[in-house]
Amino acid sequence: MLSRSLFTTSIKRSAAARVASTRYASTKTLKETLQEVIPAKQEQLKKLKAEHSQAVIGDVKVENIIGGMRGLKAMLWESSVLDPSEGIRFHGLSIPDCQEKLTPAPGGKEIIAESMLWLLMTGQVPTTEQTRQLSKELAEKGELPAFVEQLLDSLPKTLHPMTQLGIGVAALNHDSAFQAAYEKGIKKSEYWTYAFDDCINLLARLPALAARIYRNVYKPGTELPKIDKELDLVGNYTRMLGFGDNQNMTEYLRLYIALHGDHEGGNASAHTAHLVGSTLADPYIAYSAALYALAGPLHGLANQEVLRWQQAMQKELGENVSHEQIKEYLWKTLKSGQVVPGYGHGVLRNPDPRFLALQQFCESRPELMESSTIQLVKKTSEVAPGVLMEHGKTKNPYPNVDATSGCVLYHYGLTEYKYYTVIFGVSRALGCITQLTWARALGLPLERPKSVSMGALEQLVKSSWPNVA
Numbered sequence: 001m002l003s004r005s006l007f008t009t010s011i012k013r014s015a016a017a018r019v020a021s022t023r024y025a026s027t028k029t030l031k032e033t034l035q036e037v038i039p040a041k042q043e044q045l046k047k048l049k050a051e052h053s054q055a056v057i058g059d060v061k062v063e064n065i066i067g068g069m070r071g072l073k074a075m076l077w078e079s080s081v082l083d084p085s086e087g088i089r090f091h092g093l094s095i096p097d098c099q100e101k102l103t104p105a106p107g108g109k110e111i112i113a114e115s116m117l118w119l120l121m122t123g124q125v126p127t128t129e130q131t132r133q134l135s136k137e138l139a140e141k142g143e144l145p146a147f148v149e150q151l152l153d154s155l156p157k158t159l160h161p162m163t164q165l166g167i168g169v170a171a172l173n174h175d176s177a178f179q180a181a182y183e184k185g186i187k188k189s190e191y192w193t194y195a196f197d198d199c200i201n202l203l204a205r206l207p208a209l210a211a212r213i214y215r216n217v218y219k220p221g222t223e224l225p226k227i228d229k230e231l232d233l234v235g236n237y238t239r240m241l242g243f244g245d246n247q248n249m250t251e252y253l254r255l256y257i258a259l260h261g262d263h264e265g266g267n268a269s270a271h272t273a274h275l276v277g278s279t280l281a282d283p284y285i286a287y288s289a290a291l292y293a294l295a296g297p298l299h300g301l302a303n304q305e306v307l308r309w310q311q312a313m314q315k316e317l318g319e320n321v322s323h324e325q326i327k328e329y330l331w332k333t334l335k336s337g338q339v340v341p342g343y344g345h346g347v348l349r350n351p352d353p354r355f356l357a358l359q360q361f362c363e364s365r366p367e368l369m370e371s372s373t374i375q376l377v378k379k380t381s382e383v384a385p386g387v388l389m390e391h392g393k394t395k396n397p398y399p400n401v402d403a404t405s406g407c408v409l410y411h412y413g414l415t416e417y418k419y420y421t422v423i424f425g426v427s428r429a430l431g432c433i434t435q436l437t438w439a440r441a442l443g444l445p446l447e448r449p450k451s452v453s454m455g456a457l458e459q460l461v462k463s464s465w466p467n468v469a
């Protein structure tokens with residue numbers, strides 16, 4: 001048996017080797033680039049802790065506690081910031097900035113997952129070589145272990161695809177480098193390197209996992225193509241789903257997956273990944289938990305709900321629907337006590353720039369502009385804000401990204417809307433694995449906020465505001 005010190009030395013050596021081993025040419029790998037940027041961030045955090053730990057940056061109001069913690073600044077998340085009026089920025093870059101600067105796939109125009117991941121992880125815009133190298137690395141690591149394939153194949157076809165995805169992702173932790181290294185005993189400063197390896201393996205395997213679920217549930221008996229080592233992550237995913245011949249669909253999925261990748265840290269899926277990761281559960285377990293947060297209708301499931309709602313409207317009202325008819329349908333939905341899916345947001349107070357980017361995509365494709373479903377989405381977005389304002393409840397009456405995302409998939413032939421959140425699940429991994437890597441690199445602690453009872457809250461109010469009755 002190895003002595004503890006011998007073992008630690010061998011882990012150290014293998015950690016160094018692991019950083020270098022994924023290099024393909026003279027281009028620095030994502031891991032090598034990360035290794036260079038981590039020390040400055042660690043230093044920044046150290047300084048914040050040493051100099052400003054006790055600085056007060058806001059108040060906690062009763063409304064924060066009973067209102068789902070809205071607006072409470074309570075977690076660190078480096079990769080993106082969501083401004084209520086202007087929307088998301090990834091390390092300072094807006095969506096149009098990213099569309100201009102990030103490398104597309106060969107022959108494509110839209111942002112790809114690899115270049116977005118590089119930006120999220122490092123804060124740097126990758127070169128084309130770096131992006132291609134990452135695509136290659138992901139393609140090489142993308143095969144599923146045989147037991148996971150068997151596990152997925154054994155699940156009932158009636159089990160919701162999101163439940164299946166969570167099961168598959170959790171099962172991948174069988175090969176977790178982080179868990180194995182932790183069990184053997186590694187230093188905290190080395191956590192990130194193993195967590196990063198798991199994160200990359202997880203992302204690499206998501207397309208095969210998600211596509212297998214699609215084939216099992218909706219196209220049983222059809223042949224799932226092998227990973228093409230020359231394709232980017234989403235190019236492979238689209239191909240494995242069976243839509244590889246449709247360049248428009250491939251480009252749409254590239255854009256959709258890159259744009260949905262990260263939306264700062266407080267949303268339910270991102271926050272869940274961070275919370276579970278903070279227990280030092282490995283990235284597979286942490287992301288599996290996040291997927292189940294994504295599976296709720298107020299979060300990721302909204303894209304399937306939008307399509308269901310739009311189709312019900314179309315069925316009831318027929319073709320060539322007028323704005324007045326849509327208005328009436330919207331009121332009917334609201335009066336029956338339901339939310340209008342695809343509208344509103346926990347943070348945003350303007351139209352979602354991701355919605356605008358997807359609308360722009362639609363407007364650049366004549367076949368989409370001719371689609372009655374897409375036309376209905378557009379018309380609805382012209383009427384719904386006025387109705388929701390008059391209704392007077394929602395703080396944001398504008399469309400969010402889900403108002404259109406599923407309808408485009410439907411048009412291109414991916415009509416099984418219960419599957420749509422799975423695609424979101426492939427995408428949201430980009431932000432969550434970035435955080436899971438950085439949380440370990442920065443040594444962030446176990447998350448553990450304080451809860452209070454209503455009685456305790458009343459007492460706290462009385463002691464802070466003695467004159468309140």
Ligand SMILES: CC(C)(COP(=O)(O)OP(=O)(O)OC[C@H]1O[C@@H](n2cnc3c(N)ncnc32)[C@H](O)[C@@H]1OP(=O)(O)O)[C@@H](O)C(=O)NCCC(=O)NCCS
Nearest residue numbers: 298299302339340341342343344345346393394395396400
């Ligand atoms: C996204 C969402 C969950 C945000 O919730 P939130 O932060 O609580 O939003 P608000 O503070 O604006 O909600 C205030 C009220 O307006 C209602 N509201 C918000 N969006 C609404 C919508 N699209 N349709 C009808 N009512 C809505 C809320 O249900 C809430 O009502 P309540 O006081 O009776 O509970 C909410 O807007 C929603 O349910 N939207 C539809 C689902 C959706 O598209 N989700 C995807 C988000 S990317």
